[in-house]
Amino acid sequence: MSKYTMFGQLKAQPGKRDELAKMMLESSETLQGMEGCIFYILNESVNEPDVLWIMELWESAEAHAASLKDEKVRAVIEQCKPLIAGVSAVPVRPIGGKGL
Template sequence: MSKFTMFGQLIARPGQRGELAKLMLESAATLQEMEGCIYYIISESVDEPDALWISELWESEEAHAASLKNENVLAVIQRCRPLIAGVNPVKLRLLGGKGI
């Protein structure tokens, strides 16, 4: 399967998760029109007060890489950086399932 999926945990600086989530949701709105993006979901951890989880599914790894060159996406990344204390990305190989 050529689709590309990635999960990532963002750890916000203490007390900044809400602001970080707001900025990440702006990024999600930018991706609504981006070619190759199937889904981009932002969730907050129930157990970790500073953690956000990002779930992404793309038509290909190249489509994901192209998104990271988009001016609007780059602008959101720059605005988010001061709010982020840590990043834990997880690349996965998609095997299949419902909704794909």
């Protein structure tokens, strides 16, 4: 399967998770129509008050890489940076299931 999945964790500055989530959700139209993006879902951690999780599914790793070079995406990243204390990502390879 050529699809590309990424699980990302954003740790917000203490007490800033809701502000970061709002900022990201308000700019989510940036991904509407983004070439190769199947889904991009923002989640808040139940157990960690400053953590957001992102689930992404792309047509390919190349489509994901290209999105990170998009001017609008870069602008959102820059806008959110002051609210972010840490970032980690786990690339995974989907092998099947509902929705693929």
